[in-house]
Amino acid sequence: MAEAVASHPSCVLGLATGSTPLQVYSELCRRHREDGLSFGDVTTFNLDEYLGLKVGHPQSYRHFMQTQLFDQVDIDIPRTHFPDVHADDVQQASEHYEHQLSESGGIDLQLLGIGTNGHIGFNEPGTTLESLTRVVDLAPSTIRSNTRFFESAEQVPRQAITMGIASILRAKKVVLLATGAAKAAAVAGAIQGPITADNPASYLQSHADVLFVLDEPAAAQL
Numbered sequence: 001m002a003e004a005v006a007s008h009p010s011c012v013l014g015l016a017t018g019s020t021p022l023q024v025y026s027e028l029c030r031r032h033r034e035d036g037l038s039f040g041d042v043t044t045f046n047l048d049e050y051l052g053l054k055v056g057h058p059q060s061y062r063h064f065m066q067t068q069l070f071d072q073v074d075i076d077i078p079r080t081h082f083p084d085v086h087a088d089d090v091q092q093a094s095e096h097y098e099h100q101l102s103e104s105g106g107i108d109l110q111l112l113g114i115g116t117n118g119h120i121g122f123n124e125p126g127t128t129l130e131s132l133t134r135v136v137d138l139a140p141s142t143i144r145s146n147t148r149f150f151e152s153a154e155q156v157p158r159q160a161i162t163m164g165i166a167s168i169l170r171a172k173k174v175v176l177l178a179t180g181a182a183k184a185a186a187v188a189g190a191i192q193g194p195i196t197a198d199n200p201a202s203y204l205q206s207h208a209d210v211l212f213v214l215d216e217p218a219a220a221q222l
């Protein structure tokens, strides 16, 4: 990702949250600190954002990106985009996000994590290939997995706005990161299984330029 920024300073990055990309963001911060890598002309679009959390909530994805990356580099905050989960009309806000994505000229490099159920962004099992940015209900397994970031399961939001599968597949290049044995089945299904709504990451098989970066436990079922 640092190379993408270094070689194309006005690139458009698609960003992911969760614990998996933390090392990527700390490496980008290091490259800024030590090598002067500039983010001044970079545009970013985050994949998703929870609905129902107050502005500045520590578990909001905007807050995550601020602390892990934006506050530590020279990024121009107006160029950082999240779905507007505080809009009166969240459906319209989702359509606006999709519009902003196309107006930007498209994502050059999309970073992804993967849920244990194969979700990418918050595109849960059952999502269609044609899906665009929209309001979604989180799967019970996602609520359970993400409870670790909250004080209790009750506090985990039940909904989010997420970029859709079609929005993600329009990126020029996609890099999916996965670590740990809990992701092994989802990773194997995504790479070697059929293209199916049961494992939304399997839709990546229809993209021409996808790189999976896995540790051994995550690759164990390949």
Ligand code: GLP
Binding pocket: 016, 017, 018, 019, 020, 021, 047, 048, 112, 113, 114, 115, 120, 121, 122, 142, 146
């Ligand atoms: C979250 C995010 C995803 C992320 C996934 C995995 O629910 N919406 O974008 O890829 O879960 O998270 P982690 O990297 O913490 O396992």
